[in-house]
Amino acid sequence: MGQYLHTAKLALEKHLLWKVYAQYQKRKDYTQFVCSYIWEISKAGADVKFLVRVSYLEIYNEDICDLLSKDMKKKLEVKERPDVGVYVKDLHQFSVKSAEDMDKIMTVGNKNRSVGSTKMNSHSSRSHAIFTITIERCDQGMDGKGHLRMGKLHLVDLAGSERQAKTGATGKRLKEATKINLSLSTLGNVISALVDGKSSHVPYRDSKLTRLLQDS
Numbered sequence: 001m002g003q004y005l006h007t008a009k010l011a012l013e014k015h016l017l018w019k020v021y022a023q024y025q026k027r028k029d030y031t032q033f034v035c036s037y038i039w040e041i042s043k044a045g046a047d048v049k050f051l052v053r054v055s056y057l058e059i060y061n062e063d064i065c066d067l068l069s070k071d072m073k074k075k076l077e078v079k080e081r082p083d084v085g086v087y088v089k090d091l092h093q094f095s096v097k098s099a100e101d102m103d104k105i106m107t108v109g110n111k112n113r114s115v116g117s118t119k120m121n122s123h124s125s126r127s128h129a130i131f132t133i134t135i136e137r138c139d140q141g142m143d144g145k146g147h148l149r150m151g152k153l154h155l156v157d158l159a160g161s162e163r164q165a166k167t168g169a170t171g172k173r174l175k176e177a178t179k180i181n182l183s184l185s186t187l188g189n190v191i192s193a194l195v196d197g198k199s200s201h202v203p204y205r206d207s208k209l210t211r212l213l214q215d216s
Helices: 002-025 030-042 099-110 171-196 210-211
Strands: 048-060 063-066 078-081 084-088 095-096 128-140 146-157
Touching: 002 099, 002 210, 030 099, 030 146, 048 078, 048 099, 048 210, 063 210, 095 099, 146 171, 171 210
Parallel strands: none
Antiparallel strands: 048 063, 048 095, 048 128, 078 084, 128 146
16 A cells, blocks of 8 residues: 555656646746746645755855855855765755745845856856755655655756866956866766766865765
8 A cells, every 4th residue: 555655646746747847848947847846746745744945055266155145255164964964054044935935045146146257258157056955855654653854956057167268268267267167177077986886986075066066
């Protein structure tokens, strides 16, 4: 009976996934699709309770800033605990009750992103950004007790790699480009090490970006 209910829930979730995906596929708005899908699932059963929290940060010149903080100049630290894993100390998290709430918070954060002008782009992103959705789900099990599960979903907006000869970057813009390219290179090295499966060392700690995405 338990396996049957589990299979039925999966079938319902897949149905809702494609239902919501169809609404946003034409607009190519995959961020809104993800947010809406989460809320469709949260309404899928009366015996399931959800708590959803979001945070939004950027990595600029290898410094981490909270895009939802009033103090954008404050540099945050990456920490790690056995019971939590990798996290950012003092990063604000906000509870949300709808996909619209998520969209409003992301819009606020986007206005605080670091941007600049280059020869290639007059409004170029100078940082990587990570919008994290933390979901806690409590199901009532066959034993009548609540069972808690938690997961994270990172929506990552990467700054594009740059060639100095094409962008004409100098001074501050050149430093930004160097940091961006270095973190993207590290991300590539991490992915290669994970795909290879034979590497004894995965260089997560070589950049803030890969460090924060270590549990993904």
